Amino acid sequence: MDINQLLRKNIQDLKPYSSARDEYTGEAMVFLDANENPFNQPYNRYPDPLQRALKEKIAVLKSVDPQQIFLGNGSDEPIDLLIRAFCEPGVDNIVTINPTYGMYQVAADISGVEIRKVSLTPEFQLDVDALLAATDENTKLIFLCSPNNPTGNSLDKKQILKVAERFKGLLIVDEAYIDFAPGKSLLPELEKFSNLVVLQTFSKAWGMAGIRLGMAFASKEITGILNKIKYPYNLNILTQQKALELLGQYEQVKEWVKLLIEERGKVAQELKKLPFVVEVYPSDANFLLVKMHDARGVYDYLVEEGIIVRDRSKVHLCTDSLRITIGVNEENNILLNTLNNLI
């Protein structure tokens, strides 16, 4: 697959900005190349534009080559950059599933790129034929999300790989919630599929939504394109330092994930006992989608009680459903007790 053929012409021809830190990357006694202020160390210096130290550590953790990693200001950044690199506004289009994470649509809308949404089955699974039937010669990207937001389930891996095999553009699989799922990440499939991009994030299992750090894994040709069009210093020093620190505490992260999965099971069991709950959908993520009678009424009642969940009732296939994030045991108990008071 020739990735350049998929690229927009202006991006193919782009001469990227070359920063001082791109031109000279080694150690030196005196740095007088970037118009920095010599005071207020270490924050006076621009960060490494390619975040090499961080990528080295992530590469070991994820068993990939550092060159297969792009790091962004949340995974929202690579979502936006992929659209801007590959989709010509008013000409090209994107195909995704419905329902799914809202930012694919927003990023496409901002770029003036058509997005075609193909319904999941009533079991929230992929209809591969329908998905591919929605593509045409101008479809550059397909966005899938597994485990999916807001449904919580993983998409069948065989079906995802069928899409990777049959689609001639880029397949992006958003694995923001993969750490909470029993199934394995698609990262090993990067070897086989040069058109695959896997998104992950430090916002969920890693508990670092506040530092804004997302990852895109792909061939070095694709990560090279994203690096070419990103802001030169897209990740600040504080984010890079904090992430390096937390990468050294992976055991702690695994413990959090284990606890949240246990809590998810307990909360699901308790919710099922409530007479107004119609269905608690199986979840591979850190949230539950719950169908209930008068979801809006329940939502408003919870707000009054100081508990905020997400009303997804207006979302396709999610009529009368609330999306509830799993908190610590104490928070979950407050939620369950408050809901019990409704009976």
Ligand code: PMP
């Ligand atoms: N992908 C999915 C499926 C999400 O649900 C979210 C956040 N809710 C994101 C990506 C965004 O992640 P980040 O914080 O890394 O931008």
